[in-house]
Amino acid sequence: QKEVEQDPGPLSVPEGAIVSLNCTYSNSAFQYFMWYRQYSRKGPELLMYTYSSGNKEDGRFTAQVDKSSKYISLFIRDSQPSDSATYLCAMSAPGAGNNRKLIWGLGTSLAVNP
Amino acid sequence: ETGVTQTPRHLVMGMTNKKSLKCEQHLGHNAMYWYKQSAKKPLELMFVYSLEERVENNSVPSRFSPECPNSSHLFLHLHTLQPEDSALYLCASSLQTTAGETQYFGPGTRLLVL
Numbered sequence: 001q002k003e004v005e006q007d008p009g010p011l012s013v014p015e016g017a018i019v020s021l022n023c024t025y026s027n028s029a030f031q032y033f034m035w036y037r038q039y040s041r042k043g044p045e046l047l048m049y050t051y052s053s054g055n056k057e058d059g060r061f062t063a064q065v066d067k068s069s070k071y072i073s074l075f076i077r078d079s080q081p082s083d084s085a086t087y088l089c090a091m092s093a094p095g096a097g098n099n100r101k102l103i104w105g106l107g108t109s110l111a112v113n114p
Numbered sequence: 115e116t117g118v119t120q121t122p123r124h125l126v127m128g129m130t131n132k133k134s135l136k137c138e139q140h141l142g143h144n145a146m147y148w149y150k151q152s153a154k155k156p157l158e159l160m161f162v163y164s165l166e167e168r169v170e171n172n173s174v175p176s177r178f179s180p181e182c183p184n185s186s187h188l189f190l191h192l193h194t195l196q197p198e199d200s201a202l203y204l205c206a207s208s209l210q211t212t213a214g215e216t217q218y219f220g221p222g223t224r225l226l227v228l
Contacts (some may be wrong), residue, residue: 004156032214043118043204043219044157051214088157092213100213101170104156 003027006089006105015114019076023089023105026070030091030103033065035074038086038107047087048074079112086110116140118220120205126226129195135223137188137205143218145211146188148180151202151222163188164211195227 006023013019021035031052036044048063050056050072056063062075072091076083089105118139127133139146148160162170163182177199179191188205202224206217 008154034216036219041221043206043221045219046216049216090157094213100211100215101159102157102217106154106156 001026003103004089004091004105007108008106010109010111012111012113013079015079015081015112017079017112019079019083019110019112021074021076021087021089021108021110023072023091024070025072025091025103027091027093027103028067028070029093029095031094032092033063033072034090034102035061035063036088036090038088040085044088081112081114084111118205118207118218120203120220120223122223123221124224124226126228127192127195128228129197131195132191132193134192135190135203135205135225137190137220139186139188139205139207139218139220141207141218143207143209144185145208145215146182146185147206147208147217148188148190149204149206149219151204157204161190162211169211192225195225197227200225200227 004025033050035048037047038044053065053067060077064073086107086109088107090102121136145164150158160174161180166182181189202222204222205220208215208217
């Protein structure tokens with residue numbers, strides 16, 4: 001079993017739709033959860049960062065962490081064509097050595113159609 | 115120039131060539147990373163440097179040789195590569211290497227090995 005599972009898609013939605021992107025994980029020690037967005041021909045950029053459980057909202061984006069289910073989500077409201085990108089989840093555990101290493105999902109390719 | 119820059123952006127090389135990838139960060143960070151991004155695989159961490167000392171080497175073949183002359187510059191020296199080494203090579207930096215630290219990525223070098 002992979003440490004982090006993420007459906008690579010592709011996911012295609014019409015403009016204005018609510019998008020839900022998800023990752024599941026197996027390591028209960030993970031405490032730091034991140035969503036990165038990667039446009040074509042660019043490097044990943046941090047979009048949302050959550051420590052431990054709960055929700056975090058930033059504009060049209062909401063990140064949720066459910067540690068009991070080992071499941072994280074990214075919601076995009078009123079999606080725009082400019083949101084078309086690959087969304088990667090990443091997570092790590094506290095501590096030193098290998099624990100602190102970021103573990104990445106495969107990334108989900110999203111296309112928002114005008 | 116701001117953020118993390120990488121040169122060249124594209125590179126085609128034969129299996130007997132020697133080339134180097136360059137990364138520079140203008141963020142005042144102390145840690146730098148090399149990642150490999152291949153299709154249908156999660157980001158693979160290759161090397162980590164903290165204050166110019168290599169702190170991680172994730173079983174990377176010796177045909178990849180990193181160099182970190184100072185905290186702003188990182189190189190990846192390539193020699194006798196294989197076609198399966200074709201990928202996007204991403205450089206990243208962070209303030210430190212502690213758990214949960216946000217990593218900032220460059221645009222990557224797209225490498226094709228013939």
